[in-house]
Amino acid sequence: MKTSICKTLNITYPIIQGGMAWVATAELAAAVSNAEGLGLIAAGNAPADWVENEIIKARTLTDKPFGVNVMLLSPFVDEVMEVIYRQKVPVVTTGAGNPGKYIEKLKSIGTKILPVVPSVALAKRMEKEGADAVIAEGTEAGGHIGELTTMTLIPQVVDAVDIPVIAAGGIGDSRAVVAAMALGAQGVQLGTRFLCSNECIAHENYKNAIIKAKDRDAIVTGRSTGHPVRTIKNKLTRDFDKLEARKASIEELEKLGKGRLQAAVLEGDAKEGSIMAGQIAGLICDIKPCHDIIQELVNNTCDVINRINVFCGGKDDE
Ligand code: TUI
Numbered sequence: 001m002k003t004s005i006c007k008t009l010n011i012t013y014p015i016i017q018g019g020m021a022w023v024a025t026a027e028l029a030a031a032v033s034n035a036e037g038l039g040l041i042a043a044g045n046a047p048a049d050w051v052e053n054e055i056i057k058a059r060t061l062t063d064k065p066f067g068v069n070v071m072l073l074s075p076f077v078d079e080v081m082e083v084i085y086r087q088k089v090p091v092v093t094t095g096a097g098n099p100g101k102y103i104e105k106l107k108s109i110g111t112k113i114l115p116v117v118p119s120v121a122l123a124k125r126m127e128k129e130g131a132d133a134v135i136a137e138g139t140e141a142g143g144h145i146g147e148l149t150t151m152t153l154i155p156q157v158v159d160a161v162d163i164p165v166i167a168a169g170g171i172g173d174s175r176a177v178v179a180a181m182a183l184g185a186q187g188v189q190l191g192t193r194f195l196c197s198n199e200c201i202a203h204e205n206y207k208n209a210i211i212k213a214k215d216r217d218a219i220v221t222g223r224s225t226g227h228p229v230r231t232i233k234n235k236l237t238r239d240f241d242k243l244e245a246r247k248a249s250i251e252e253l254e255k256l257g258k259g260r261l262q263a264a265v266l267e268g269d270a271k272e273g274s275i276m277a278g279q280i281a282g283l284i285c286d287i288k289p290c291h292d293i294i295q296e297l298v299n300n301t302c303d304v305i306n307r308i309n310v311f312c313g314g315k316d317d318e
Helices: 002-010 026-034 048-063 077-087 100-107 122-129 148-158 173-184 204-212 235-245 250-257 260-267 279-283 291-312
Strands: 015-017 039-042 064-072 091-095 113-119 134-137 167-168 187-191 219-223 231-233
Touching: 015 026, 015 039, 015 291, 026 039, 026 048, 026 064, 026 291, 039 048, 039 231, 048 064, 048 077, 077 100, 091 100, 091 291, 100 113, 113 122, 122 134, 122 148, 134 148, 148 167, 148 173, 173 187, 173 291, 204 260, 219 235, 231 235, 235 250
Parallel strands: 015 187, 039 064, 064 091, 091 113, 113 134, 134 167, 167 187
Antiparallel strands: 219 231
16 A cells, blocks of 8 residues: 655555544544554644644654644644744644645755645645645545535546645545545545544544434535534534524624534533534444554455456456
8 A cells, every 4th residue: 555655754554644623632643653654633723832732742652753734724823833843743734724835944844744625726736835745635524624525626636736645535444545546646534534543532422423423414514604614413503504594694603613623522512512524424333443443444455456356357246
């Protein structure tokens, strides 16, 4: 499963953990990195000193490379970037915006920069501005999402840029890994799958909500705000739908959403908390160590490819 991105990021498998706010702490990042993928600490909306402490903690838990995911809508984004420069974090991924103004400085300290992009236009711009790779994320993903599906976005981004493309959104097992590679991706990013791991600090109610979820339970709210968010259906999403149906103001909608992700992740409020998760939630039915998740992804990939070879080799599929 070696691809060019493994060398760029100094990792064994081209498997990146999604940068999930409140969920992706030093514990999860270190577990994924120790399992030879790339773990990420999510800065989310957290203050810079929290991010710095997580980086320091991660360094006590792993000697492998890990990264920080910077959420560009955060009020602390500039301070978080200062911490990243100071700590010389090896890899930065970004979400929910254009990281252009930070790229030059990140490159000057040797940090690899992988922006998450929801479109061909942003992917091309990121390549021009010096990104090392792009993470093209389809609308199947959890949390803040773009419009295009992974199936349509990946090949279009692959054709538009010369830097490696990592596929994200809807990836939960090795069938999707092979599909992503078939579309031209050099690697994959998984969020929801790693959330349901032993090392993830999210409350067990959060993990159980994902395990219980069926195929159509990860729905989108907030389209009217310009920041659509995919979460597991619950009382919060129904209240949100009601507000959106009566064309409530952005302020009212923001008030309803405030603190809800934290309530779900830390306190286990599965009813009125924001259970961000991707559409692949319906496929995920267990909690296991990150090491097992990665080994299964890697080991089953050959079986999937052999199954596909049947179509080409003219062999019987018995
Ligand atoms: O960022 C994510 N997922 C997230 S961030 C988050 S915290 C949050 N909560 C509520 C509202 C907003 C954020 C929860 N989940 N994924 C990566 C991602 N990036 N998805 C879409 C984008 C994106 C969108 C527009 C990236 C760039 C972009 O560019 C706009 C521009 O400025 O050109």
